[in-house]
Amino acid sequence: MESELRSIGELARASGLTISALRFYDRSGVLIPALVDPVTGYRWYTDDQVAPARLVAGLRRVGMPLAEIAAAVRHRAEPAVVGRLLDAHLRRLEDGLADARRELSRVRTLLEPEENPMTTRIILSRADLAAALDAVRFAVGADPALPMLSGVLFDTDGDGVRLVATDRHRLAVSRAPGRVEGPSARALAPVDLVDRFRALLDADAPEALLRLDGATVAVSVDGRDVSGPVLPYDFPDYARLLRADAPAYRIPVDVPALRAALAGATPAVVRHEGVDLPVTVLGLDGAGGLRVLDGDAPADAAPEGVRVGVNGRYLLDALDAGDRGQLVLELDGPIAPLAVRRPDDADAFSILMPIRL
Numbered sequence: 446m447e448s449e450l451r452s453i454g455e456l457a458r459a460s461g462l463t464i465s466a467l468r469f470y471d472r473s474g475v476l477i478p479a480l481v482d483p484v485t486g487y488r489w490y491t492d493d494q495v496a497p498a499r500l501v502a503g504l505r506r507v508g509m510p511l512a513e514i515a516a517a518v519r520h521r522a523e524p525a526v527v528g529r530l531l532d533a534h535l536r537r538l539e540d541g542l543a544d545a546r547r548e549l550s551r552v553r554t555l556l557e558p559e560e561n562p563m564t565t566r567i568i569l570s571r572a573d574l575a576a577a578l579d580a581v582r583f584a585v586g587a588d589p590a591l592p593m594l595s596g597v598l599f600d601t602d603g604d605g606v607r608l609v610a611t612d613r614h615r616l617a618v619s620r621a622p623g624r625v626e627g628p629s630a631r632a633l634a635p636v637d638l639v640d641r642f643r644a645l646l647d648a649d650a651p652e653a654l655l656r657l658d659g660a661t662v663a664v665s666v667d668g669r670d671v672s673g674p675v676l677p678y679d680f681p682d683y684a685r686l687l688r689a690d691a692p693a694y695r696i697p698v699d700v701p702a703l704r705a706a707l708a709g710a711t712p713a714v715v716r717h718e719g720v721d722l723p724v725t726v727l728g729l730d731g732a733g734g735l736r737v738l739d740g741d742a743p744a745d746a747a748p749e750g751v752r753v754g755v756n757g758r759y760l761l762d763a764l765d766a767g768d769r770g771q772l773v774l775e776l777d778g779p780i781a782p783l784a785v786r787r788p789d790d791a792d793a794f795s796i797l798m799p800i801r802l
Contacts, residue, residue, distance in 0.1 A: 450479060450489035460498035462505070470501060475515045497521060509534050525719065536590050543593070547677045564658040565630040567606050569623025571653040571666055575646040576768075577608045578639060580619035580793045583762040585636045586612035593678035597639045599655065599662060600631040606655060609683050613798070615759050616683060617766060620792035623655070630657040633680050638662070638673040645671050692775035692784070694751065696735045700764050700772055706737040707757055713740030713802060715754065724800050725757035727776070727783075735774055753779050754800040760785075763795035 457464050470476040471488065476498055478488035490498075497518050504514045513530050520526040578597070586594030591613070598609040605622040634642070642664045646653060650667035663672030712723035723740075729751050730736040738752065753776060763785040764772065775784040780801060786794040 450491060451495075453478075453488045453490070456490045456495065456498055459495050461502040462498055466505070467498070473511060473515070475511070475518055476501060507534065507538070539593075543678050546679070563627055564656055565601060565625065565627035567601065567623045567625050567655040567657075569605065569621050569653055569655065571646055571648070571650050573621040573623075574653050574655065574664070575643065577606075577619040577621040577793070578643050578646070579768065580766050581608045581610040581617040582636075582639065582643070583766050584610040584612055584615050584617035584795065585639070586610075588612070592676065593633070593680060596633045596635045596676045598631060598633050598680045598683070599657060601625050601629050601657070603629075607792070609680070611681065611683065614756065615763070615798065616796040617763075618683070618687070618792070618794055618796075630659070631680075632657045632659075632662040633676040633678060634662045635673065635676050638671070641671045641673075645669060692777050694729065694733075694774075694776040696729070696733070696774045696776065697788070698735055698772045698774050700767070700770050703735065703737070704761070704764065707761065710737040711739045711741065712757060713754065715800060715802060722800065723757065724754040724802065725760060726802065727753045727755060727774075751776065751778070752802060753783060754802040755783065755797050756800065759797055763797060766795060767793075 451459070453464055453467050456462070457467055460467075462470075467476060467488070471478060476490075476494065479491045479494065480489040481487070482489070500518060500521060501514055504517060509517070509530075513534065517527050517530050520530075581597055585597060588594065594610075594612055596610075598607075600607045600609065602620070604625060605620055606625075607618065607620045610617050645664055645666050648666045648669065652666075654665040656663040656665070656672075659675075661672050661674055663670060665671075707725060710725065713726050714721050715724050716722075726738040726740055728736050728738045767785055767787055769787050769789075771788055773786045773788050775786065777783070780799055782796045782798055784794050784796050
């Protein structure tokens, strides 16, 4: 029988694990040999154990805890279960990296105590800043496992500031023009501070002053000031979602009519991330306009075969943030992000992630 089995050395070479690691995972109950010689104590493994050994080697290289490696091996035939374990470990790694960056920033400050960060000042219209906040606030994330999405990014761009928020399923971008004094800067403001900024901007004053200094972000209006610390996380690279090419379809939308159509249509129901989710189905009408389809409509019910699934509530949020009676919807296909834009403001728009039908 031993001739049909692999020795511990052979499994080590096939999997990338060391012999001592294989012995450790045997003692831990993660990779138990198919046979242990009662006289010599030699461990023997089957060919079917090569794949789980390689899985263990990969998870070991990224520092996954032993208990979760064991769970991944037990459930390796269940991709959804293993996927959740991988996602949780990735979030831990990201949190650890953010902690390390914060600590290294503190160390640099200790090494160079005489160096103070320069403050960037942006003088802009109070109304423009209020409108820019209103255009993105709805897309701020609320998942405690993704703290880097729990605020609004302020990102200077030469002659103003761009505001960005995302919860992974949607992204909102707006811009307020202004006079920038100081270096380029960005700050991730927590959502509670953003809401305090917005309340301050209800004041009856023409201008607002936005200040970014690397550690805090502040807004001043008419002698009143609201400030707070920035979030210590790296915001996702939103620029890669800002398309430069023209979409396949650019459709003018009458917002009240679209709202009425959304209220009257029967959504489709799809299985998404393990739960049944009602999905709004969009398509084109015969004249190239937008049409809300019933969930049970056949694929050929939409001319040109364009059927896109979206979260209906998210679409309504984007319509509210657009704050116009007329908007423009940009579509490319069933698996490409779609954009909701203001026809008179190229700098304010929302991007929605589609849901596969």
